[in-house]
Amino acid sequence: MASTNPKTYDSVPARSVAFLGLGVMGFPMAGHLALAGHDVCVYNRSAAKAQAWAGEFKGRHAATPREAAAGRDIVFCCVGNDDDLRSVVLGPDGAFAGMKKGAIFVDHTTASADVARELAAKATELGLHFVDAPVSGGQAGAQNGLLTVMCGGEAAAFEAVRPVGMAFSRAFTLLGASGSGQLAKMCNQIAIAGLVQGLSEAIAFGMKAGLDMAQVLDVIGKGAAQSWQMDNRGKTMIEDKFDFGFAVDWMRKDLGLVLDEAKRNGARLPVTALVDQFYADVQQMGGRRWDTSSLIKRLK
Template sequence: MPSTNPKTYDSTTPRKVAFLGLGVMGFPMAGHLALAGHDVTVYNRSAAKAKAWTDEFKGRAAPTPREAVAGCDFVFCCVGNDDDLRSVVLGDDGALAGMKAGAVFVDHTTASANVARELSAAAKAKGLQFVDAPVSGGQAGAQNGMLTVMCGGDAASFESAKPVAMAFSRAFTLLGASGAGQLAKMVNQICIAGLVQGLSEAIAFGQKAGLDMEQVLEVIGKGAAQSWQMDNRGKTMIAGKFDFGFAVDWMRKDLGLVLDEAKRNGARLPVTALVDQFYADVQQLGGGRWDTSSLIKRLK
């Protein structure tokens, strides 16, 4: 969390909530819930990270997901992948074993649509509610409490969770039935992959042509070529700085989900598949933890 928190919180009834997973996204997201006045209990696989969170924010840590969610109205989660998600939701120590009847599980992990549907069905069988709610906005969005959240699930569950989730969101939108949130996040990642590759080629081309690319981006950024990637990554790409942001390893995980889903639904994604292989090249260069804008490194 930034030392001075710029987020202003809408007045909402304080609720008892849990947050599972305190990575680069979950740590500040859970922090915003606490700062908004909610009663927060956290769980993290590494107890040290949970202690760091409780040292910084008002709240408690629990040793298992089951214990963290006891008595909570809402359970929020942000972990790594499908298997990580199952590990905190299912089983004797999982969240579903400890949630009270009618409680809502809101999952912010970028995972498959299939696991969202699987866990939604498991929740309903126990009289619980599940919303898949992957986010866009990156680490900065999480820290500033300005994430865009794409949701799938039951409308009543969504509406009950929205006022609480707005503590870390700029938009929290229902897009369809269970799995729709994950599918929308896949659309988001397809868009990003193509945009970053196009921006990489444009900057590399302009540099080869001897242009002042900061000046060029300033000019074309006022026209039809403008994008979030250009505004937020153009200058760092020109400077060759990539030690921040959304890691290539994470993007490859996400694009793997996209390409698997495309095999199931028959969508043709030739550019996305190509950019995924370009990211594999960046990994081979040692850039697995570089920001996704590091695609330009292949062109140097």
């Protein structure tokens, strides 16, 4: 598991856990759980990925979500969207069908607040617990075990999960009832969208003006313009490098959730709606898998 910042783990009693979904986020997240001493069984739609994980981390893998979740104290999940989430949770082979009474399902998917509330209600019917817990920090945060996790759900379930989830996190925070984690992640994506567009315009403007923008970023990055995006993406934007990071396709999915929620709650998001269309332009340019900082490509 690639890491530039080796993780140290708190002393936490070992738990029996499952992890569903071994993409660029889930694979290292599940790895941190194993390295922290927890008994981990994984499931992935592509069995080869689950087998590779089990080989690397000396864990176990299962053929279905139900088998992975059977008898486990906590079931973690990180998949693509609402439909993917329902597919691994519900039905005869879904995780809920295998979970023991009182077990906790923790969903790290960036999904809708509606599906979080739906699955929380279903979990309650079955004598289970559900925590929606989307993450921020990207692939590097997952690899280094330094994710920020935004949670919604019951306080008791959250408190039981938090010490275990800190294996891959630097912050694991309860923000309210079911759906609150997903709503907080939407706030995160709204802020990022505006920041990246502003940074793109600043860099493009400075380059047109003939400035040494690497030097300019070093200077303004020590003042009020500083941001994570500037520190971690500014110089790669200048260098026209985008083959890494959080893909434009994923950001458009997230902003779609944001804009749908805004229609329901009446929030006005003019900049977010505009940047979403700018990302559509980047997709048309062939940048579906480019990092979100590729917004600057529209301006060069």
